[in-house]
Amino acid sequence: MLYREAGDYKKTYAEDSQTFPLKLDRYGYYAVLAIAFLVVPFVINDYWASAVLIPFLIWSIASLGLNILTGYCGQVSLGTGGFMAVGAYASYKLMTSLPDLNIMIIVLLSGVITASVGVLFGLPSLRIKGFYLAVATLAAQFFLVWLFNKFEWFYNYSASGQISAPTRGMFGFEVTGPSASASAKYLFCLVLVVLLAWVARNLTRGRIGRSWMAIRDMDIAAEIIGVNPLKTKLTAFAVSSFFIGVAGALFFAVYLGAVEVGEAFGIQKSFLVLFMVIIGGLGSILGSFIGAAFLVLLPVLLKNIMVGVLGWPIDLAAHIELVIIGFLIMLTLVLEPHGVAQLWRVTKQKLRLWPFPH
Amino acid sequence: MKLTKIAAYAVAGAMLASPVMAELVFPSLSYRTGPYAANGTPVADGFADYMTLLNERDGGIGGVMTNVIECETGYSTEKGVECYEATKDEGALIYEPLSTGITYQLIPKTTADDIPMLTTGYGRTSAADGNVFSHTFNFPANYWTGASVGINYLLSENGGSLEGKKIALLYHNSAYGKEPIRTLEALAEKHGFDLTLLPVDHPGQEQKSQWLQIRRERPDYVLMWGWGVMNQVAIQEASNIRFDMNNFIGIWWSGSENDVAPAGDAADGYKALTFHAVGTDFPMFDDMQQYVVDAGLASGTGEHVGTVLYNRGMYGAMLAAEAVKVAQEMHGTADITAGMMRDGLENLVISDETMAAIGLQGFAANFTVTCENHGGPGLGAVQQWDAASQSWSLITDFIAPDMDVIQPLIDADAAAYAAENNIEPQCN
Numbered sequence: 001m002l003y004r005e006a007g008d009y010k011k012t013y014a015e016d017s018q019t020f021p022l023k024l025d026r027y028g029y030y031a032v033l034a035i036a037f038l039v040v041p042f043v044i045n046d047y048w049a050s051a052v053l054i055p056f057l058i059w060s061i062a063s064l065g066l067n068i069l070t071g072y073c074g075q076v077s078l079g080t081g082g083f084m085a086v087g088a089y090a091s092y093k094l095m096t097s098l099p100d101l102n103i104m105i106i107v108l109l110s111g112v113i114t115a116s117v118g119v120l121f122g123l124p125s126l127r128i129k130g131f132y133l134a135v136a137t138l139a140a141q142f143f144l145v146w147l148f149n150k151f152e153w154f155y156n157y158s159a160s161g162q163i164s165a166p167t168r169g170m171f172g173f174e175v176t177g178p179s180a181s182a183s184a185k186y187l188f189c190l191v192l193v194v195l196l197a198w199v200a201r202n203l204t205r206g207r208i209g210r211s212w213m214a215i216r217d218m219d220i221a222a223e224i225i226g227v228n229p230l231k232t233k234l235t236a237f238a239v240s241s242f243f244i245g246v247a248g249a250l251f252f253a254v255y256l257g258a259v260e261v262g263e264a265f266g267i268q269k270s271f272l273v274l275f276m277v278i279i280g281g282l283g284s285i286l287g288s289f290i291g292a293a294f295l296v297l298l299p300v301l302l303k304n305i306m307v308g309v310l311g312w313p314i315d316l317a318a319h320i321e322l323v324i325i326g327f328l329i330m331l332t333l334v335l336e337p338h339g340v341a342q343l344w345r346v347t348k349q350k351l352r353l354w355p356f357p358h
Numbered sequence: 359m360k361l362t363k364i365a366a367y368a369v370a371g372a373m374l375a376s377p378v379m380a381e382l383v384f385p386s387l388s389y390r391t392g393p394y395a396a397n398g399t400p401v402a403d404g405f406a407d408y409m410t411l412l413n414e415r416d417g418g419i420g421g422v423m424t425n426v427i428e429c430e431t432g433y434s435t436e437k438g439v440e441c442y443e444a445t446k447d448e449g450a451l452i453y454e455p456l457s458t459g460i461t462y463q464l465i466p467k468t469t470a471d472d473i474p475m476l477t478t479g480y481g482r483t484s485a486a487d488g489n490v491f492s493h494t495f496n497f498p499a500n501y502w503t504g505a506s507v508g509i510n511y512l513l514s515e516n517g518g519s520l521e522g523k524k525i526a527l528l529y530h531n532s533a534y535g536k537e538p539i540r541t542l543e544a545l546a547e548k549h550g551f552d553l554t555l556l557p558v559d560h561p562g563q564e565q566k567s568q569w570l571q572i573r574r575e576r577p578d579y580v581l582m583w584g585w586g587v588m589n590q591v592a593i594q595e596a597s598n599i600r601f602d603m604n605n606f607i608g609i610w611w612s613g614s615e616n617d618v619a620p621a622g623d624a625a626d627g628y629k630a631l632t633f634h635a636v637g638t639d640f641p642m643f644d645d646m647q648q649y650v651v652d653a654g655l656a657s658g659t660g661e662h663v664g665t666v667l668y669n670r671g672m673y674g675a676m677l678a679a680e681a682v683k684v685a686q687e688m689h690g691t692a693d694i695t696a697g698m699m700r701d702g703l704e705n706l707v708i709s710d711e712t713m714a715a716i717g718l719q720g721f722a723a724n725f726t727v728t729c730e731n732h733g734g735p736g737l738g739a740v741q742q743w744d745a746a747s748q749s750w751s752l753i754t755d756f757i758a759p760d761m762d763v764i765q766p767l768i769d770a771d772a773a774a775y776a777a778e779n780n781i782e783p784q785c786n
Binding site: 045050051161162164166178179255257258259263264314315317 | 388390391395399428429430432434435436439440443444446447458459462463465466467469470471482483484531532533536537539540557559560767771774778779
């Protein structure tokens with residue numbers, strides 16, 4: 001009754017193969033985009049931008065990247081933190097050596113640089129699989145963090161080893177640096193998220209995505225039917241690292257403003273993005289967003305409820321937050337091991353039949 | 359039913375419409391959880407207790423009550439940013455983030471938002487240059503002057519010459535730990551000693567390989583720039599390899615009671631730098647006992663009163679309160695804004711009279727803040743741990759740093775920052 005494709009006839013192949021075939025889905029998507037682009041920038045304040053929306057958008061991009069690699073192509077990677085560091089340092093070197101360059105170009109170039117680094121560290125995937133590949137990418141994580149700590153050229157020989165984002169912008173609007181407005185930063189991240197999610201969705205449902213999924217499901221059979229494992233796995237690493245590099249550049253330049261590689265891009269970040277992908281749902285674009293919301297927004301919400309509304313002491317609130325998040329993660333995985341996106345898919349299936357169960 | 363609803367809305371409306379009492383808001387970006395909690399908790403307690411004392415004993419500062427808003431950062435820069443954004447619109451007057459990483463983050467943000475930041479004995483050392491860093495203050499001492507004070511102490515212990523000696527720096531592999539390296543390298547060139555650098559990764563639990571290297575190389579002295587659990591582990595490892603504690607000197611953030619407690623008697627003789635006195639032998643602590651501790655208003659558990667880090671937090675609060683008084687006098691109003699607070703900090707004069715009026719005569723060195731110098735004199739003393747009496751005591755007077763070496767480094771670093779961010783000189 002609510003969610004039907006009855007009576008919704010498609011007259012062209014393009015209409016038939018669109019991402020949101022049902023009208024309700026399509027209109028819902030347009031509504032979300034309209035609110036995100038036209039309403040939120042005018043009502044947002046600094047706190048909502050820096051603590052809630054911008055980190056959510058940035059981590060969505062990172063988890064989209066890891067979902068492509070781990071969810072669609074089946075290559076487990078624990079090097080996400082290191083690749084984000086590559087994106088951040090690449091954007092820092094570009095911003096400081098080419099001061100007149102547009103920030104959008106800088107971010108996309110950082111993604112390209114990270115993609116080439118990702119391809120390099122993806123070469124072991126041609127010989128090893130599963131947990132062994134996870135260990136090889138773990139090596140990438142530690143190696144990259146050590147690299148950015150060791151060679152002073154990366155942080156422009158500063159005494160402290162920290163990198164700070166200078167003020168850069170596009171079309172006259174400042175996007176990085178302390179004087180950038182919350183709306184400008186938010187809109188910049190939103191444009192990138194929509195663009196990259198569109199690219200990810202279309203890559204994953206096209207020929208390349210199908211070859212990734214073939215490698216994931218049974219790589220020997222895939223090789224037999226003609227899927228080139230070298231090209232497929234390396235494109236997965238390249239595209240995934242591009243996304244993660246863009247996320248890292250945004251994390252440093254737009255969100256934090258100053259970063260220290262050991263603390264900001266440690267192994268904790270690699271685990272965080274992996275958990276986002278697993279809890280959200282492997283192999284699902286919506287799942288990346290759900291996982292990012294779960295692990296980024298829920299702690300902030302809990303802290304504001306416990307400290308702001310209930311007035312509990314801050315250390316008690318911090319400890320209870322860990323307990324609650326851990327419990328929710330366990331609950332989610334026990335009830336639905338395929339992630340929250342699977343819960344959503346099942347809900348949609350049931351809604352198509354509602355109120356008739358058969 | 360309808361009448362009670364209208365009455366309820368009327369009361370709510372009246373409550374919303376009632377005027378909010380003016381307050382002096384001091385956000386406290388503290389960490390009571392995580393690997394640095396053991397050291398972060400006493401500092402936050404000292405800060406909160408001093409502000410409570412001012413409320414209870416004096417009715418606030420200049421008649422306006424103080425309000426400390428605590429926000430948990432866990433020593434993480436991301437949570438530090440979130441806490442800053444959450445508290446800055448509450449009328450925050452000053453930020454003391456107690457983390458060099460968060461300080462670096464907040465320097466451009468606080469400057470853009472016109473809120474001053476006071477980083478006593480930590481943070482970005484080149485912020486001492488007030489021409490470039492208009493909103494950041496790090497009096498009375500900072501890491502480069504601390505490194506120089508340590509070397510000057512060692513010079514005095516060695517008859518004025520460190521030629522041929524080996525000094526190892528064991529440092530936390532973060533912005534905080536890397537701060538003194540440049541100064542120590544310059545001093546190594548000047549005085550002819552060998553400097554070995556030994557980084558320890560966060561959180562500092564694993565130090566076996568660094569101490570193995572120390573045991574092999576046998577440096578004459580080890581300087582430590584540690585924080586949190588790294589301090590405790592380092593002192594224990596030092597006692598394991600039977601390193602002479604008299605030659606082991608930590609910066610002021612590595613010299614607190616909980617750092618030496620795990621090693622027990624083996625930590626006897628461990629030295630640390632400090633920029634204020636230790637213990638509770640000052641009249642102000644009697645007031646603290648009466649108005650705060652005995653009245654049950656102490657922050658946290660109340661067990662840290664008088665410890666080294668508690669005193670440091672209290673000192674930070676004291677400096678902020680004195681700056682508020684200066685700002686209130688300068689602008690002729692008790693209800694000051696953050697911009698006025700910045701002016702107060704820039705014109706702060708700590709003299710014998712000021713300290714005596716607070717009840718802390720002799721607690722720390724006197725200094726004057728000027729527009730060009732936000733860093734104070736950089737004086738430091740050496741304190742030593744006595745395991746038998748379980749107490750710290752100062753073993754030297756306040757030693758001056760070697761500003762001939764440090765000032766050019768500060769100028770160079772500040773100039774580089776100004777060039778990168780297009781900052782014009784602020785003082786005329």
